Amino acid sequence: xxxxxxxxxxxxxxxxxxxxxxxxxxxxxxxxxxxxxxxxxxxxxxxxxxxxxxxxxxxxxxxxxxxxxxxxxxxxxxxxxxxxxxxxxxxxxxxxxxxxxxxxxxxxxxxxxxxxxxxxxxxxxxxxxxxxxxxxxxxxxxxxxxxxxxxxxxxxxxxxxxxxxxxxxxxxxxxxxxxxxxxxxxxxxxxxxxxxxxxxxxxxxxxxxxxxxxxxxxxxxxxxxxxxxxxxxxxxxxxxxxxxxxxxxxxxxxxxxxxxxxxxxxxxxxxxxxxxxxxxxxxxxxxxxxxxxxxxxxxxxxxxxxxxxxxxxxxxxxxxxxxxxxxxxxxxxxxxxxxxxxxxxxxxxxxxxxxxxxxxxxxxxxxxxxxxxxxxxxxxxxxxxxxxxxxxxxxxxxxxxxxxxxxxxxxxxxxxxxxxxxxxxxxxxxxxxxxxxxxxxxxx
Amino acid sequence: xxxxxxxxxxxxxxxxxxxxxxxxxxxxxxxxxxxxxxxxxxxxxxxxxxxxxxxxxxxxxxxxxxxxxxxxxxxxxxxxxxxxxxxxxxxxxxxxxxxxxxxxxxxxxxxxxxxxxxxxxxxxxxxxxxxxxxxxxxxxxxxxxx
Numbered sequence: 331x332x333x334x335x336x337x338x339x340x341x342x343x344x345x346x347x348x349x350x351x352x353x354x355x356x357x358x359x360x361x362x363x364x365x366x367x368x369x370x371x372x373x374x375x376x377x378x379x380x381x382x383x384x385x386x387x388x389x390x391x392x393x394x395x396x397x398x399x400x401x402x403x404x405x406x407x408x409x410x411x412x413x414x415x416x417x418x419x420x421x422x423x424x425x426x427x428x429x430x431x432x433x434x435x436x437x438x439x440x441x442x443x444x445x446x447x448x449x450x451x452x453x454x455x456x457x458x459x460x461x462x463x464x465x466x467x468x469x470x471x472x473x474x475x476x477x478x479x480x481x482x483x484x485x486x487x488x489x490x491x492x493x494x495x496x497x498x499x500x501x502x503x504x505x506x507x508x509x510x511x512x513x514x515x516x517x518x519x520x521x522x523x524x525x526x527x528x529x530x531x532x533x534x535x536x537x538x539x540x541x542x543x544x545x546x547x548x549x550x551x552x553x554x555x556x557x558x559x560x561x562x563x564x565x566x567x568x569x570x571x572x573x574x575x576x577x578x579x580x581x582x583x584x585x586x587x588x589x590x591x592x593x594x595x596x597x598x599x600x601x602x603x604x605x606x607x608x609x610x611x612x613x614x615x616x617x618x619x620x621x622x623x624x625x626x627x628x629x630x631x632x633x634x635x636x637x638x639x640x641x642x643x644x645x646x647x648x649x650x651x652x653x654x655x656x657x658x659x660x661x662x663x664x665x666x667x668x669x670x671x672x673x674x675x676x677x678x679x680x681x682x683x684x685x686x687x688x689x690x691x692x693x694x695x696x697x698x699x700x701x702x703x704x705x706x707x708x709x710x711x712x713x714x715x716x717x718x719x720x721x722x723x724x725x726x727x728x729x730x731x732x733x734x735x736x737x738x739x740x741x742x743x744x745x746x747x748x749x750x751x752x753x754x755x756x757x758x759x760x761x762x763x764x765x766x767x768x769x770x771x772x773x774x
Numbered sequence: 775x776x777x778x779x780x781x782x783x784x785x786x787x788x789x790x791x792x793x794x795x796x797x798x799x800x801x802x803x804x805x806x807x808x809x810x811x812x813x814x815x816x817x818x819x820x821x822x823x824x825x826x827x828x829x830x831x832x833x834x835x836x837x838x839x840x841x842x843x844x845x846x847x848x849x850x851x852x853x854x855x856x857x858x859x860x861x862x863x864x865x866x867x868x869x870x871x872x873x874x875x876x877x878x879x880x881x882x883x884x885x886x887x888x889x890x891x892x893x894x895x896x897x898x899x900x901x902x903x904x905x906x907x908x909x910x911x912x913x914x915x916x917x918x919x920x
Contacts, residue, residue: 716783721839723781723818724872724890725811732815751816753785755837 343465343492345456348600349655356656357395359600363628365392368401371634374419377412378402378636398603398626399614403637409439409579418442420632430478431578431677438478441578442632448487450629454584454598455488461587461596461655462547462572464518466493471511473521474552475501475675480582481552485520488584494518501525501675504532511543518547522675523555523563523571527706530566540567549574551583553672553708554663560592573662579635580625586660594647594659601629604660605637606646609667617648622667623660641668671701671767673710676745680766683712686738690731691720698757701769708771711748712739715757775898776844777911778826779890783839784810784817794819797836803829806918807888809875820875822888824915845890846898847877847914849907852885860887860906867900869893879917886914 342350351359369389371378381402382388391400409417418425426445430438443451464470470489474481482500489496499510501521507529510516519526526548533540548563551574563571575595576583585602586595597604606621607614615621623640643666647659670679680699688694696715701708712735720731728751736749758765784790791810798805806822823829826842833840850856864871870892877886886909891897901908909917 716839718839718841721781721783721841723779723820723841723843725813725818726872728783728816728818729813751783751785753783753790753837754839756785 343456343460345453345491346460348598349457349461349596349657351600351656353656356599360603360628361392361395363600364395364398364603364626365389367626367628367630367634368392368636370631371419371636375417375634377408377417378404378634395603398605398637401626401637403612403624403639404635405639406439406579406641409441409635410437413437414440415442417633417635419634420444425632427483428478429480429483429578429582431480439579441480441582443630444632447581447630447632450601451484451581451584452487452491454581454601455484456492457598458574458584458587459488459492459494459518459549461589462518462549462570463590464489464492464494464547468492468494468517468547469497469515470494471497471499471507471514471516471519473499473501473507473519473525474583479675480576480578481520481675484576484582484584485549489520504529505536508533508536508538508543511545512538515544517544518549519545520549520574522552523550523559524553524674524703524706524708526550526563526571527559527703529706530563531706540569545569548572549587551575552675554665556664557662575660575663577625577638577640579638580627581630585625588662589651589653589655591651591653593651594661596651596655596657596659599657601627603628604646604658606644609641609643615645617646617658620645623663641666641670643667669767671699671769673701673708673747674745676743678710678743682742683739686742687714687735689738690734691717693717693719695720696754696757698765699767701767701771703771709748711750713750713752713757715754716751717754775846775908775910776894777822777847777888777909777914779843779845779888780821780823780826780829780833781841781843782819782821782833784819786812786814786816791817791819793836794833794838797832798823798829801828801832803832804918806879806915807875807877809873809888811873820873822877822914824918843890844894845888846894846901847909848887848889848901849884849909850887852880852883856885857887859904860889860901863900863904863906864891864897867896869897869900 372389387400424444425442427443430440472485474485476482546569548569548571560571573588574583575586586597588595603626605624609622623642623644625638627635642663644660644663695717698713700711722728740746803823803825809820811818830840872890874889
């Protein structure tokens, strides 16, 4: 049994071949794809064409990989401003799937896939699972949310394409998650790291011993987490926890994945070209230096995204990985260059909270966002100062204001968060300006 | 006819009510009566003080949200059925009570109750029609001091 196990592990999935491509072959493939996608985007995306024309750059100007620097950046706001279908680069009858993620002001960001794009997505997800040592015969419990969010279906079809058995359980219902894990013999789970921390606590309360569960791999992503959290999870449960990286704007999960060496995340460079730039000057940074990660989709037909500003701060690891893969790695994402944070897998900008508060109040009240972790789950509380205008001297009146504010936030974010009305001047001001986000999640 | 009531928003936070009272005490402001409505998250303190405008300014300077609201003080006989009668009069006129509380002072053999109705003018008219005694501020403050 043990020998067979090792044999299977050493068998590389055929889809993983590009991970081991010779470097010059990889760069040649990248250039070829970059030139093709630039032409495709130029011919089919009005916004990209206008920007190229404005800077006098033609697709033919892309002669080397470094020439990518001549191309304009894509911002998250570009995806919002062209809502819903403005960046689609193929006719609608070629689009086989739509997904959406939260935008910056309430409107979501819509992304599209052709049949080919879905195949690429499945391929990178197979390679992702292979990085974690998963293969046909594994039972993968997919606790990412199914629906518009790319996490659920992305992991689902990738696991099927790998040849594994998928349990499409989606998020929530912790007791059932643990029961299924134990009774179905789950060997791998996909979840947000904060949800898995919650499951660990839940299992403890249920008196479940992790030895009863054959789980050996966790694929955790959709929100930033730390190496300390990884070690905690591994120590508690005896599984190996892998960091997965992806963004809906690019494809969803499957842009990058940690391998068994656990030193950074391999980026599937044949489909995603990465650069690191200084977030302030936009200058390209050399390998090893920290800056903002920029991603270009090299093969996405339905909606190519050129030089996407992820606002994720990391650096490229150019040294070869001991695992043998030749595709380069990035370091674990530690922070962002903007004020976005992620709560329960949902991207949140303080500006969204402001927009919600302004729907109810005429002028923006002082407010603060408190992030904490309780029971393994990320919690968000919005504190809003009561003003003379919102203060009613009846309980009913104040509760009505509370409900209006709370509903407005839920409407924009899609998740309900705790809202507390506080007295004036209780939110600390520094230099006259309140600090909007207090993140206590690491301290808990 | 109507009285000014001072309402203050309070977070359910240790020591907050005491701080408020200290501000009034330091400035020699006497609380004639008060009521505290509280929920899990917050409370509303309602105060009757003679120097309500001054008290409001003082509290606002200390960072409280305060507001002046009209209320009515009604004299009722201190015996079973006294309150019931007021409520019947208002109910018959289609007026609802937003909140009410009692005074700590008595007016002879009568009790004094404080009301906030959803339609204050209509409420006053209905009470006057029924010949109930509505106490004015001057009279009330005098009794409180006397």
